[in-house]
Amino acid sequence: xxxxxxxxxxxxxxxxxxxxxxxxxxxxxxxxxxxxxxxxxxxxxxxxxxxxxxxxxxxxxxxxxxxxxxxxxxxxxxxxxxxxxxxxxxxxxxxxxxxxxxxxxxxxxxxxxxxxxxxxxxxxxxxxxxxxxxxxxxxxxxxxxxxxxxxxx
Numbered sequence: 001x002x003x004x005x006x007x008x009x010x011x012x013x014x015x016x017x018x019x020x021x022x023x024x025x026x027x028x029x030x031x032x033x034x035x036x037x038x039x040x041x042x043x044x045x046x047x048x049x050x051x052x053x054x055x056x057x058x059x060x061x062x063x064x065x066x067x068x069x070x071x072x073x074x075x076x077x078x079x080x081x082x083x084x085x086x087x088x089x090x091x092x093x094x095x096x097x098x099x100x101x102x103x104x105x106x107x108x109x110x111x112x113x114x115x116x117x118x119x120x121x122x123x124x125x126x127x128x129x130x131x132x133x134x135x136x137x138x139x140x141x142x143x144x145x146x147x148x149x150x151x152x153x
Contacts (some may be wrong), residue, residue: 006132009028010026010027010028010112010115010116010119011025011026011028011114012024012025012026012112022080023112024041024077025073025108025115026073027066027069027070027073027115027119029070044065045141050084061119061120062118062121062123062128062129063120064128064129065118065123065127065128065129066118067136068104068107068129069107069110069115069118069119071104071106072104072106072107072108073107075090075094075101075104075105075108076105076108078090082104087101087102087105100133103132103133104132106132106137107132109137109139110137110144111141111144111145113145114141114144114145114148123148123149124148124151126151127148127151131151135147
């Protein structure tokens with residue numbers, strides 16, 4: 001069985017380029033194989049407030065979503081650095097359909113705070129990989145928060 005371990009905190013950076021701004025999100029995870037199911041458990045921090053997207057809910061990391069996030073950020077980095085010419089070439093190299101890749105690459109455009117909530121296992125119950133595949137995702141981060149915030153209600 002494939003699992004994941006969180007090995008640090010998610011980090012976001014912003015770089016100013018000549019033609020705009022580049023946002024980078026790094027999610028430190030390690031893929032591991034285990035015979036028993038493992039889950040990521042976040043250490044408790046005294047005085048920590050509840051998640052704004054999902055207050056009071058215990059954390060539970062969605063391994064499929066984490067794997068998809070990791071792939072999406074990796075693929076976006078390959079496109080941004082020019083290691084692949086376009087999504088068609090990347091889809092062929094990854095042996096995945098172009099339409100599926102386009103839907104999964106939406107995850108690389110998520111607001112950093114939403115990514116952090118997902119990494120920490122605090123996403124609303126209805127927020128899954130299937131949600132992102134089946135629903136359009138606005139590019140505006142505030143609009144993303146509104147769409148995902150409606151799942152929590």
